[in-house]
Amino acid sequence: MNPSATVPASSSWLAGLVRGRSIKSAAGSGNGASSIPADSEGLGLGSRKNQLRGVLFKYGPKPVQVAFKTGDFNQQVIFIGGLTDGLLATEYLEPLSIALENEKWSLVQPLLSSSYVGYGTSSLEQDSLEIDQLISYLINKENSEGVVLLGHSTGCQDIVHYMRTNFACSRAVRGVILQAPVSDREYRATLPETAAMIDLAANMITEGRGMELMPRDANPDAPITAYRYHSLCAYMGDDDMFSSDLNEYQLRMRLGHMSSTPCQVIFSLADEYVPDYVDKKALVERLCQALGGAEKVEIEWGNHSLSNRVQEAVQAILDFVKREGPKGWDDPWN
Numbered sequence: 001m002n003p004s005a006t007v008p009a010s011s012s013w014l015a016g017l018v019r020g021r022s023i024k025s026a027a028g029s030g031n032g033a034s035s036i037p038a039d040s041e042g043l044g045l046g047s048r049k050n051q052l053r054g055v056l057f058k059y060g061p062k063p064v065q066v067a068f069k070t071g072d073f074n075q076q077v078i079f080i081g082g083l084t085d086g087l088l089a090t091e092y093l094e095p096l097s098i099a100l101e102n103e104k105w106s107l108v109q110p111l112l113s114s115s116y117v118g119y120g121t122s123s124l125e126q127d128s129l130e131i132d133q134l135i136s137y138l139i140n141k142e143n144s145e146g147v148v149l150l151g152h153s154t155g156c157q158d159i160v161h162y163m164r165t166n167f168a169c170s171r172a173v174r175g176v177i178l179q180a181p182v183s184d185r186e187y188r189a190t191l192p193e194t195a196a197m198i199d200l201a202a203n204m205i206t207e208g209r210g211m212e213l214m215p216r217d218a219n220p221d222a223p224i225t226a227y228r229y230h231s232l233c234a235y236m237g238d239d240d241m242f243s244s245d246l247n248e249y250q251l252r253m254r255l256g257h258m259s260s261t262p263c264q265v266i267f268s269l270a271d272e273y274v275p276d277y278v279d280k281k282a283l284v285e286r287l288c289q290a291l292g293g294a295e296k297v298e299i300e301w302g303n304h305s306l307s308n309r310v311q312e313a314v315q316a317i318l319d320f321v322k323r324e325g326p327k328g329w330d331d332p333w334n
Contacts, residue, residue, distance in 0.1 A: 071106035082153025120224030135169035251290035259292020268302030
């Protein structure tokens with residue numbers, strides 16, 4: 001799209017945004033000077049499928065660092081999508097935005113450097129820096145009273161990593177929801193090329209070439225560095241947080257710091273990206289224990305993105321947000 005082209009006033013330019021999909025199916029602060037209203041031809045919020053009315057704003061210096069916000073409130077749910085995800089990444093986001101607005105919450109959908117096909121050259125650390133920039137923007141420009149982080153798929157790893165960093169603005173996180181916290185490694189282990197590619201990635205990292213790209217066959221969906229491939233696919237890689245074969249100590253080491261933050265786990269018992277040999281009920285129980293007693297929501301027959309259980313997803317998220325909402329928060333700058 002030519003950014004200099006004139007968009008007619010009657011054009012619904014956010015209509016029909018294509019939802020991203022997970023790789024598992026194969027994946028400083030901005031000045032905030034000008035926010036762009038997306039009016040959808042004067043129609044109400046969510047009055048057409050995949051069409052929302054809200055504000056598009058920049059939260060950081062990189063061109064990709066924009067976010068879309070529905071509702072104009074001081075409490076925000078921030079959605080962090082999985083690999084290849086971008087705006088409107090799951091079916092439940094549209095109805096969720098409406099439900100949250102009725103409760104005087106905003107839904108914020110950021111684009112990170114790792115969004116869409118950028119995940120292969122990014123990292124959990126980079127995502128965490130950008131999440132912190134977004135929350136900083138909401139604090140300083142939107143007078144945020146606190147946020148709830150909602151992760152989908154690999155976005156759950158982003159949130160867990162972010163909460164470990166203790167970045168300044170992480171103190172504004174009042175609660176965390178992990179929807180489909182499943183193992184990239186265990187899924188990718190079912191693909192025939194994975195074992196050899198892990199060895200190649202490990203050798204490249206040993207040779208100091210971790211930031212170089214892997215062969216295209218390693219990840220046809222997007223360019224991927226040896227580091228990121230190893231992080232996602234190798235045993236105890238940086239992204240390996242939710243695998244069923246991690247022991248209790250390993251899970252506590254990776255997830256235990258979350259115990260001080262109210263947390264909900266929404267787990268689909270028919271998640272197509274969890275191998276058949278995994279006992280899903282046992283796994284979600286172990287994850288919730290390692291997270292320090294997180295609330296468990298099991299959705300029977302739910303698929304990975306809950307596109308077949310949208311109402312249940314929205315209700316679970318809304319119940320948690322209303323129950324664990326901000327009760328005031330410490331000033332991150334003090």
